[in-house]
Amino acid sequence: MPTIAVDKAALFEALGQEYTTEGFDELCFEFGIELDEDTSTTERPIINGKQEPAQLKIEIPANRYDMLCFEGISLMLNIFRGKRSSPNYRLVPPPDGELQTITVHEETSQVRPYVSGAILRNIKFTQERYQSFIALQDKLHQNLARQRTLCSIGTHDLDTVQGPFTYEALSPEQIEFVPLNQTKKMNGVELMKFYESDKHLGRYLHIIKDSPVYPVIYDAKRTVCSLPPIINSNHSKITTKTRNVFIEITATDRTKVEIVNNILVAMFSQYTDEPFTVEPIKIISKHNRESRQVPDLTPRETQAEVSYINDCCGLSLSAEDICRLLKRMTFSASPSKSSEDLIDVHVPPTRADILHQCDIMEDVAIAYGFNKLPRSFPSKSGTIAQPLMINKLSDIVRLEAAMAGWSEVLPLILCSHDENFGWLNRKDDGNIAVRLANPKTAEYQVVRTSLLPGLLKTVRENKHHSVPIKIFEVSDVALKDLSLERKSRNERHFAAAWYGKTSGFEVVHGLMDRIMLMLKSAFMTSEEGLEGKVKGDSSYWIEKVDERWRSKKRRLGGMQVVLSRFRLGGRWAVEGRGVVMGEGKGKSREGKGEQRLAAGRK
Numbered sequence: 001m002p003t004i005a006v007d008k009a010a011l012f013e014a015l016g017q018e019y020t021t022e023g024f025d026e027l028c029f030e031f032g033i034e035l036d037e038d039t040s041t042t043e044r045p046i047i048n049g050k051q052e053p054a055q056l057k058i059e060i061p062a063n064r065y066d067m068l069c070f071e072g073i074s075l076m077l078n079i080f081r082g083k084r085s086s087p088n089y090r091l092v093p094p095p096d097g098e099l100q101t102i103t104v105h106e107e108t109s110q111v112r113p114y115v116s117g118a119i120l121r122n123i124k125f126t127q128e129r130y131q132s133f134i135a136l137q138d139k140l141h142q143n144l145a146r147q148r149t150l151c152s153i154g155t156h157d158l159d160t161v162q163g164p165f166t167y168e169a170l171s172p173e174q175i176e177f178v179p180l181n182q183t184k185k186m187n188g189v190e191l192m193k194f195y196e197s198d199k200h201l202g203r204y205l206h207i208i209k210d211s212p213v214y215p216v217i218y219d220a221k222r223t224v225c226s227l228p229p230i231i232n233s234n235h236s237k238i239t240t241k242t243r244n245v246f247i248e249i250t251a252t253d254r255t256k257v258e259i260v261n262n263i264l265v266a267m268f269s270q271y272t273d274e275p276f277t278v279e280p281i282k283i284i285s286k287h288n289r290e291s292r293q294v295p296d297l298t299p300r301e302t303q304a305e306v307s308y309i310n311d312c313c314g315l316s317l318s319a320e321d322i323c324r325l326l327k328r329m330t331f332s333a334s335p336s337k338s339s340e341d342l343i344d345v346h347v348p349p350t351r352a353d354i355l356h357q358c359d360i361m362e363d364v365a366i367a368y369g370f371n372k373l374p375r376s377f378p379s380k381s382g383t384i385a386q387p388l389m390i391n392k393l394s395d396i397v398r399l400e401a402a403m404a405g406w407s408e409v410l411p412l413i414l415c416s417h418d419e420n421f422g423w424l425n426r427k428d429d430g431n432i433a434v435r436l437a438n439p440k441t442a443e444y445q446v447v448r449t450s451l452l453p454g455l456l457k458t459v460r461e462n463k464h465h466s467v468p469i470k471i472f473e474v475s476d477v478a479l480k481d482l483s484l485e486r487k488s489r490n491e492r493h494f495a496a497a498w499y500g501k502t503s504g505f506e507v508v509h510g511l512m513d514r515i516m517l518m519l520k521s522a523f524m525t526s527e528e529g530l531e532g533k534v535k536g537d538s539s540y541w542i543e544k545v546d547e548r549w550r551s552k553k554r555r556l557g558g559m560q561v562v563l564s565r566f567r568l569g570g571r572w573a574v575e576g577r578g579v580v581m582g583e584g585k586g587k588s589r590e591g592k593g594e595q596r597l598a599a600g601r602k
Contacts, residue, residue, distance in 0.1 A: 008039075030080075066263050069136040090297070151256050265278045267350075280293050323343060404510075434488050449477050474493075
């Protein structure tokens with residue numbers, strides 16, 4: 001979890017109360033955060049002839065991105081203590097009534113397709129506020145933005161640039177500007193070489209270095225504002241004297257870019273002349289239908305069940321009591337008119353961590369007080385979790401395989417490209433495997449698309465053990481899927497391998513039959529072209545199925561494994577099948593999920 005260092009005196013001044021170390025530690029515990037260190041009790045370094053001010057190092061939960069800065073911590077603690085109400089974030093039009101625009105070019109889809117932004121007008125920076133503004137961007141880059149790979153923030157002095165702005169993707173040689181805090185103009189290629197040895201920026205170069213085009217943001221005069229996700233232009237750098245801040249955020253993740261935008265403007269809009277007001281901008285992106293006005297600071301509407309909250313917490317609170325508690329956690333809530341067991345909750349734009357009513361229940365417990373909750377044996381129905389259907393199905397398969405005398409293995413999910421394709425006589429068309437952008441070693445280049453490389457490598461490392469070796473794995477593989485937002489999906493697969501002095505085919509086939517029998521599934525169903533067979537007919541052997549498929553010039557799943565590539569000999573029998581949860585695959589017997597079981601001899 002991230003640790004945030006804040007000035008002790010400034011925080012206590014913002015809270016309007018002095019605390020002892022023990023007293024503030026207790027306040028943090030009540031709110032669900034943790035005081036990691038109070039530096040006033042230790043020796044502090046001397047900087048420029050002055051001792052460093054005492055700091056409080058506070059550990060923030062990984063889901064509370066709105067508390068990654070001094071402003072967020074002080075604001076949330078004051079609301080929790082009832083010292084102030086939740087802010088009302090508002091969008092205000094610009095003075096001339098015309099919104100600034102960012103026009104997105106289609107070429108950006110090759111590198112960073114999304115952009116968002118906002119304007120903080122008439123903001124007042126002090127040195128402390130300026131440093132906190134920069135620190136929050138850095139924390140968001142490291143945590144939510146995953147080292148700038150998902151999104152990156154650029155902030156500019158609006159008075160030094162002129163809209164409308166354009167977001168383009170050009171070849172590195174075409175982009176020329178003076179980077180932040182530099183004096184020499186560079187193009188994209190020169191910039192990459194210049195920052196290769198930089199300890200701070202060098203670790204981000206790989207994100208776009210190998211791309212044929214680099215993303216760049218221009219103003220109306222073709223002045224470069226930034227080269228995301230690397231560095232801003234020195235021309236538009238912000239200082240403590242900056243009054244109007246233009247924020248642009250480029251991203252590969254549509255959801256994360258809006259979360260980052262909302263948090264950044266929400267935390268520092270309190271320093272504008274009219275607190276908690278933000279000037280929106282318009283994104284024009286016709287090629288991917290992403291044209292919109294940002295940011296959207298409208299609270300999200302959701303509902304929670306009073307009975308669920310009470311069951312989980314062991315309480316008997318009324319809807320009105322729950323609404324009052326939620327007010328301490330920045331929510332706006334009221335009893336629902338549609339049902340006595342529901343409350344209508346308005347989630348502020350800073351609380352992206354609220355995904356389910358269990359998150360609301362947790363905040364009710366925090367506001368009520370963890371130490372005040374009744375102590376009881378955890379037998380309440382609301383607190384007993386249920387497994388996901390895919391995990392329940394996986395456990396059934398694991399149990400049956402283990403009871404049949406097979407040993408489960410858990411190889412790494414990363415493997416080399418050759419192990420996943422070439423060594424298995426498979427071809428990579430570039431549309432299957434998820435590749436690592438900058439693998440540390442040749443052994444970890446792709447996310448596996450099959451469980452077989454892991455099984456073969458496991459046997460290779462255990463050849464000195466007595467034979468036969470019978471191993472299996474039930475785990476996920478990853479496949480590219482450009483139709484999804486994250487461009488990939490996970491599939492749950494099962495595979496088993498026998499290594500011994502005989503082929504062992506009958507043993508592997510027996511394991512397969514046993515698992516199919518326990519799942520009450522047909523060996524092959526009508527959708528594979530075997531119409532007329534009754535599900536669960538275990539007498540329908542693979543030889544007959546294989547014969548029928550060969551007559552249609554199709555393969556059941558035969559695979560020639562070149563064992564010498566894995567430094568293996570002996571006799572082999574390998575079985576693999578996938579258990580896929582997804583739309584249109586058929587309902588499971590419990591009716592709470594979906595499953596498909598495809599089996600084949602390999």
